[in-house]
Amino acid sequence: MQQRNQLIRKSNGDWIKLAAKAGSPLTVYGSAAASYEFKEWRISNARLDQQIGATGAPRSAFGSDVLVVGSAEAAALAEEISRASANLDKALLNAANGVERLVEQKRADEAEIAKRKETIEQERQRSILAAVAKGRRYEGRWGTQPIAIEFIECNAPGTLFRARVYNPADPKLSRFYSGAAVFDSEKARGYPIHLSGETPASGSNLPLMYVGGGGRRRNCT
Secondary structure, three states: OHHHHHHHHHHOOOEEOOOOOOOOOOOOOEEEEEEEEOOEEEEEEEEEOOOHHHHOOOHHHOOOOOEEOOOHHHHHHHHHHHHHHHHHHHHHHHHHHHHHHHHHHHHHHHHHHHHHHHHHHHHHHHHHHHHOOOOOEEEEEEOOEEEEEEEEEEOOOOOOEEEEEEEOOEEEEEEEEEEEEOOOHHHHOOOOEEEEEOOOOOOOOOOHHHOOOOOOEEEEO
């Protein structure tokens, strides 16, 4: 673009037109008084219909940077401008195509990342559901007391499941919990499985965490 602009600035400078080639005769019109005296012509009172300078001035009277209309230099400049404009158009087209390719690549990368995230999320959800599938059983401790949990119901979407929490040393001490999987990480807050204790049968007197009195919420990972 800079190259083309420089050429255009040059073309916007002063131009001159060739009126006559150097050394060629120039015809002018006018009048003069003539007398023949002592075998000799005498010319006086010469008057031209136009000034000699009106037909043009020597090339040296103009600056070296002016352009002559129809000259080889002018033709070469026009060719350079045409070539520079073509190069600029090609460069702009290549740049536009390059930007378009980058945009398409960015979209493809974003689509690939989104697909990969979706695959990872689906795998995470499957692993969560597998962890609470019917028949899954885990043992641990609640403070100093042994504790176990067994999932006894779970639907495919993970929106509803049921578990039995009991004392492995005394399995009859148990309580049922129900809940759902929370796949939204913000809502899950680190606990994808949310359980709420079901109200024990009236009159039950189970110790520790098995004691009735309302559904106290438990989370498990």
